[in-house]
Amino acid sequence: MTQRDIMEFDIVIVGGGPAGLAAAIRLKQLLPDESVCLVEKGSEIGAHIVSGAVIEPRALDELLPDWADRDAPLTTRVTREEMYFLTQRKAFRIPALARVMPHLANHGNFVVSLGDVCRWLAAQAEAMGVEIYPGFAAADVLIENGRVAGIVTGDMGVTRDGAQGPNFAPGMELRGRYTLFAEGCRGSLTKRVMAHFNLRAGVDPQTYGLGIKEVWEIPAERHEPGLVLHSFGWPMDDRTYGGAWLYHFGRNLVSYGFVTGLDYANPWLSPYDEMQRTKLHPVFRPYFEGGRRLIYGARALSEGGLQSLPRLTFPGGALVGDAAGFLNTPKIKGTHTAMKSGMLAAEAVAAAYTADAPEPDTFTDRLQASWLHQELSAARNIRPAFARWGTMRGALYAGIDAAILRGRAPWTLHFRHADHETLRPAAACPPPVYPKPDGTVTFDKLSSVFLSNTNHAEDQPIHLRLRDPALWKPVNWDIYRAPEIRYCPAGVYEVADPDSTPRLTINAQNCVHCKTCDIKDPPQNIDWYTPEGGGGPNYPGGM
Amino acid sequence: MKILVPIKRVVDYNVKVRVRRDGTGVETAGVKMSMNPFDEIAVEEALRLREKGAADDIVVVSVGVPQAADTLRTALAMGADRAILVQSEESPEPLAVAKILKTLVEREKPDLVILGKQAIDDDMNATGQMLAGLLDWPQATFASRVEKTDDGLTVTREVDGGSETLSLTLPAIVTADLRLNEPRYASLPNIMKAKKKPLDTIAAADLGIDLTRRLTMLSMAEPPTRKAGVKLGSVAELVEKLRNEAKVI
Amino acid sequence: MTALVLLDAEDGTIPQTSRSAIAAAATLGEIDVLVTGGPDTIQAAAASAAKLPGIRKVRTAAGEAFAHGLAEPLAALIVALAPEYDHILAAATAIGKSALPRAAARLDVQIIPDVMDIKDAETFVRPIFAGNALVTLRSSDAKKLLTIRTASFDPVPAEGGNAPIEAVTPPSSAEKSRFLSAEHSSTERPQLEAARVIVSGGRGMQSAEGFKILEPLADKLGAAIGASRVAVDAGFVPNDYQVGQTGKIVAPDLYIACGISGAIQHLAGMKDSKVIVAINKDEDAPIFQVADYGLVGDLFQIVPALTAALE
CATH class of the missing domain: 3.40.50.620 (HUPs)
Incomplete structure (x- = not known):
């Protein structure tokens, strides 16, 4: 056993996204004298943040009402929005969007770089005394006497074969009376905490999406700041959930991306190629002509909503943000919900702290009483309707649910399958034919990964591990023809010698920490562990 | 022995820089900044000399914008004792930096100055040599090994086609190359302690040094992309092209 | 002037x-x-x-x-x-x-x-x-x-x-540094960064054994040997052979890429080479987009033939 140094805090927060930072700020507002420590595996705050993002400022208004006076990077107001249903060549604009999809009305919202928003939130938090440590991954959770007692940061300087290298620096125990897990979708410690405390008992399986995003700089004459476009339909078939976004913001920047529901069935589907080819549709293509691509990234997101929320608290802490699954899927927004969940959890922790209670269990009641619950409740049936009935009938149901039932349907639709259970055997599915990258609008995967600035120190253990390597050939290859080489948006997985002795190659260095493999692998054989702190993508400003 | 380690805040080496469309520079808004990797090696070498008992005081200094204080804190977290920020509006040229450092050397009186062989932003590879010239001190550039001896230093340098070893009298200037060492990780407690270590700020303007740029940037562009050449039919054809057309063999 | x-x-x-x-x-x-x-x-x-x-x-x-x-x-x-x-x-x-x-x-x-x-x-x-x-x-x-x-x-x-x-009579000055010794790597292969010619291998080399066919060619050209990350990750050659974004950045007069597909991470490390030769069996490999001269075919035949042709 490595001797570890210990540091004690009142509250430890894992993850420097909107949920973790909002929780940190709220905690300092409520408990100004208590110590709050936040660790972030990215090399800096914002380095691992991927989001659209159109954000609703509701939670921010409550957290820091004077945000506008503090130069918050919310500067592009939504000015115009359109939603398209696509066929391969045509596009149908959804009329009266505000009525049939009221949850999508973006009046008063902002197009932002969420990475920049997080950098700004971190500066606010640090000014209030929150101790923020980027470059330190929370690699393990301390559970003692049935209570989470903090986390252990990852060892640094471990060599590929697991030995201690010349610069070995053991991780530390960061102990807190309360620990908040704000790791985002499919957090690696959240997963362990959920299993240990059986937090998912009695709730629907979580269902996920994979968002793949590019930031482009486009010619000024085609740039319309505040324009928000969404699409559904083509190139997805009716059984596959997914759609594209295109947001104009900042100085001639557009955020383009595509979300693929990870409950897809065809193992030949490649979310990356779907994202690339959608750019070629006449609705989107003109915006890219003459532009240049600047940034690329990907991240899984939780789509299950209210039915899939686990129990949120346990002795010693709580789950917040997308680690718990607070995204509002029909609204395509998770920032305000993540922040609000962080704030509510912070209030519950402050109350527990004052009362010296082990579990911040008032979080659940506070949630019930908040607009966050109302909002998620109203949206709860839409995503499962798509899962159950497909895109066309799902959209129809969504219109009825929103416009007529106003989210108050007396029933709740449930998710029946986890995403790793939905793939059909490769032999039973037609492989889609994707166009070859043209090098101007569409690109190959590796040149995309290059633009994520991802990097991992070379000599370290592979952070993507197969629980049972023997399972890969008979299951992943023989039945599904290695879907991981297609769903991974970073080219981490490759099959060597497919024609003779197929073997899985894991290029862990390419990983952009999206977590899709941990979610979608059919036998749930791939585990995503935290690599050495500071590793992973380095998304720059504007992402 | 007292060691002065000048360090520079640069665009992080993982970030792919991009030239602004109007050719006025590279995009730096929201871009991650870090300590120049060669300077990190220089800091590490100073720490190792201290750990071997050859040095007792390590002062880090940076010339640049106020945020360079963060970079100095990183060096303090690695183990440097004290930091000085010479604040200026932009990053001065190596000649001006060398003049500023000369003033600091006269104040601080170090026995050794170790710095990175070059910064990975402007790739000038000049500040160490220029400081050595201004001070008329001996220099050893591109160091891959540094040993303290009774009367000075023995430094192995990376030169074209191999390496060479020099002996220097002190005081001296050493510039660090990649293979000199592998810098340590700054630990969390040390990052916290670094917040309390002394960091003095001086305004560059107060030093009475002329910082006027000697080089005016007329334009900046991305390098031309390579074009696909020809596919050849045979090895013989390739050899012929390499010999007579490209003239590289 | x-x-x-x-x-x-x-x-x-x-x-x-x-x-x-x-x-x-x-x-x-x-x-x-x-x-x-x-x-x-x-x-x-x-x-x-x-x-x-x-x-x-x-x-x-x-x-x-x-x-x-x-x-x-x-x-x-x-x-x-x-x-x-x-x-x-x-x-x-x-x-x-x-x-x-x-x-x-x-x-x-x-x-x-x-x-x-x-x-x-x-x-x-x-x-x-x-x-x-x-x-x-x-x-x-x-x-x-x-x-x-x-x-x-x-x-x-x-x-x-x-x-x-x-x-000319040099100015006199006090001795400040003194030369002690030089260690030339001339008997061995040149260092990657200093080499005038680099022969580099990728996944197409298939194995550590396969990689060895580059050695006679490199000997003939006085070249350093490099590798793509895939070749390094697959264990064909040690880490310090790696050319690319996360390895060494090189700009020799001649770079011969054998069985290297040309991922952008690799190109970032060698695109400033003066002349690039690509040998690859996949004619669509991206490496051909930057190569001055390309040969499409089996490198296990081409490389020995090239070595022999340089006699």
Whole structure:
């Protein structure tokens, strides 16, 4: 056993996204004298943040009402929005969007770089005394006497074969009376905490999406700041959930991306190629002509909503943000919900702290009483309707649910399958034919990964591990023809010698920490562990 | 022995820089900044000399914008004792930096100055040599090994086609190359302690040094992309092209 | 205008790098060259320099202090000669990069390193950010000191001239650094970063055993051996062979990529090579988009054939 140094805090927060930072700020507002420590595996705050993002400022208004006076990077107001249903060549604009999809009305919202928003939130938090440590991954959770007692940061300087290298620096125990897990979708410690405390008992399986995003700089004459476009339909078939976004913001920047529901069935589907080819549709293509691509990234997101929320608290802490699954899927927004969940959890922790209670269990009641619950409740049936009935009938149901039932349907639709259970055997599915990258609008995967600035120190253990390597050939290859080489948006997985002795190659260095493999692998054989702190993508400003 | 380690805040080496469309520079808004990797090696070498008992005081200094204080804190977290920020509006040229450092050397009186062989932003590879010239001190550039001896230093340098070893009298200037060492990780407690270590700020303007740029940037562009050449039919054809057309063999 | 070019004179011969620096100086007026060395090599070096075409005169400085290219005496010598010249150049080699900035500081001049294009007497192009951007700079200094990125200028021939030789008396100065020893890696393969030719292998080499067929070719060319990350990750070769974004960045005169598909991470490490040859069985491999010469086919046949053809 490595001797570890210990540091004690009142509250430890894992993850420097909107949920973790909002929780940190709220905690300092409520408990100004208590110590709050936040660790972030990215090399800096914002380095691992991927989001659209159109954000609703509701939670921010409550957290820091004077945000506008503090130069918050919310500067592009939504000015115009359109939603398209696509066929391969045509596009149908959804009329009266505000009525049939009221949850999508973006009046008063902002197009932002969420990475920049997080950098700004971190500066606010640090000014209030929150101790923020980027470059330190929370690699393990301390559970003692049935209570989470903090986390252990990852060892640094471990060599590929697991030995201690010349610069070995053991991780530390960061102990807190309360620990908040704000790791985002499919957090690696959240997963362990959920299993240990059986937090998912009695709730629907979580269902996920994979968002793949590019930031482009486009010619000024085609740039319309505040324009928000969404699409559904083509190139997805009716059984596959997914759609594209295109947001104009900042100085001639557009955020383009595509979300693929990870409950897809065809193992030949490649979310990356779907994202690339959608750019070629006449609705989107003109915006890219003459532009240049600047940034690329990907991240899984939780789509299950209210039915899939686990129990949120346990002795010693709580789950917040997308680690718990607070995204509002029909609204395509998770920032305000993540922040609000962080704030509510912070209030519950402050109350527990004052009362010296082990579990911040008032979080659940506070949630019930908040607009966050109302909002998620109203949206709860839409995503499962798509899962159950497909895109066309799902959209129809969504219109009825929103416009007529106003989210108050007396029933709740449930998710029946986890995403790793939905793939059909490769032999039973037609492989889609994707166009070859043209090098101007569409690109190959590796040149995309290059633009994520991802990097991992070379000599370290592979952070993507197969629980049972023997399972890969008979299951992943023989039945599904290695879907991981297609769903991974970073080219981490490759099959060597497919024609003779197929073997899985894991290029862990390419990983952009999206977590899709941990979610979608059919036998749930791939585990995503935290690599050495500071590793992973380095998304720059504007992402 | 007292060691002065000048360090520079640069665009992080993982970030792919991009030239602004109007050719006025590279995009730096929201871009991650870090300590120049060669300077990190220089800091590490100073720490190792201290750990071997050859040095007792390590002062880090940076010339640049106020945020360079963060970079100095990183060096303090690695183990440097004290930091000085010479604040200026932009990053001065190596000649001006060398003049500023000369003033600091006269104040601080170090026995050794170790710095990175070059910064990975402007790739000038000049500040160490220029400081050595201004001070008329001996220099050893591109160091891959540094040993303290009774009367000075023995430094192995990376030169074209191999390496060479020099002996220097002190005081001296050493510039660090990649293979000199592998810098340590700054630990969390040390990052916290670094917040309390002394960091003095001086305004560059107060030093009475002329910082006027000697080089005016007329334009900046991305390098031309390579074009696909020809596919050849045979090895013989390739050899012929390499010999007579490209003239590289 | 008159330019002085500091030559690296190894073993009495003038290397290609220095001849590229002379080529760069060609547009800057008359050219003198400066040859330094130990008492035993200076004659041969001066004679070689005198044969270079287009030289007004060869100036020599001999002495123990100059035997090993130490920066301090070299810089002092350059400073002493500087009043006679408008431009002072050297190849961007270890010696030039060490001595010229030192001399520039003494002359109160901002050195301009790694010049890859000379627009006019005061306007120069140089790479920054590891070659990811090129800047055009105008110097306001009365005198310009430049180091030359040698791959950007075709060297002048080694022969064809007959310049007079003139010995100069170097300024005396106290010894500050002393040469102890040199360890040349000449018997082994050249280092990747310093190699003029690199033979590099990727996934197509198939195994550590397969990778070995590159060795005779590299021997024949005096080349260093490199590899793509896939080849390193697959364990064909050790880590320090890796060329690419996360490995070594190289710019040899000739880069032969064998069984390398050409992922952008690899291209980032070698795209500045002067001539790129690609050997790959996949004719759609991205490496062909940057290669000057491509051969589509089985590298296990092509590489031995190429080795044999170089006899």
